[in-house]
Amino acid sequence: MIQKKVCMIGVFGAGKTSLVQQYVHSKFSEKYHSTVGVKIDRKSVEVEAEPMTLVLWDVAGKEADEDIPASYVRGSHGVIFVVDLTRRETWEELPALAGLVQSAAGAIPTVVALNKADIPEQWVISADEEQHLSAQWTTIQTSAKTGQGVEDIFQTIARAMLKKPGIPE
């Protein structure tokens, strides 16, 4: 069976672990656990009649004093960037994180999860900004809490990895 390494990349607290937990284990916890290093999970999927195992690398989020090591991203087949719609800094870091991925893994498929879609009253990203981002990237609104968009984001990256488009310029 094909195995594909998918890295979850974003600022700390954006919801990377919660998205993986919801997708792999159908679980959600309100309690925040900071990921240390990399947590690894697997999920078998079928994409266009092709069985595939997604090996999900839940990489510790970028912190003010700690960059994401490029060594974790190297060898990835795809990346899911996670943006927290309620925290602007998670959005502002996206270009730098994309640069890191580009230099470490080359032009691999990417998708942006716009997370915490279930609490629009707390969003700080405007509709215009979201539209601007969506013009450049494949974006999907997600909620690890309700499950909205979760299956979709992983299916989307899996399909993209079969076709192998690259990071937008």
Added chain:
Amino acid sequence: MSTTEFSGAEVFGISDVGLVRTQNEDRFAVASLRKTLTLLHSNLDDAPPRDDAPVFEALLMLVADGVGGNDGGAEASTAAASTIMSYLGSATNCFNRMDADADLEFMGQLEESVHLAHAQVVSTAADSHRPPATTLTMALLVAARAYLVHVGDSRAMYLRNGRLRVLTRDQTMAEELVDAGALTEEQAMRSTFTHQLVSAVGGSNMTPSLGLIDLRPHDLFLLCSDGLTKHVTDERIAAVLGQPWTVEQMCIQLRDDALAGGGTDNVSIVVARMLG
């Protein structure tokens, strides 16, 4: 046990029965896996000097905390540790490639070793009234990357620049209830659920969690059974690991701290220091 120098790290391990238990059901192991090109005979003009020959080394560290009375716990932790060492010793291709794709295969082999250990513990305990089980927290250090497999409530942590980070999450009922919002962390710490495993090698459920971390020079990496963490705070562990001591002195001090705190359980500690 004497301190082991491995290319890139020095490591020491210690285990103690504690002050209350009559038997030590903890097991720990530190083992090196080595592949070396050693030139024996040649007529090559440019024969590589021995020191430059490619050497692949891996360092296995594990702690297993057996549970179950009448020798069962000790048998379970012994069986788990022995099975893993035997499997990894024969898995010849497990660490001789350093490319990114090898990570996926490598993690699969580590996970497989834990499933074999689980099957071994289950089979040896098939006739037991109360089947024994064991926790298992292990790390395989290849170059600076530590690959982790974790089952139960032993722990892995590391100290970098004075900051202690815990790499594992306890697989206990207390953690599950906190996650579900049924208990606060304070309530969970006081409850008996803290010691109730929801995943164990040999248990009715065994769900290994996998992870890795890239360590840096001077990082200190620690594995321990809960005989340490139930008596010694993370702050104290950080303070001991922050001392300019040998890894042996650190292990002994932490063991002594656990005993001074009550020593109600067996305690096992492995500490590795990454060399510069």
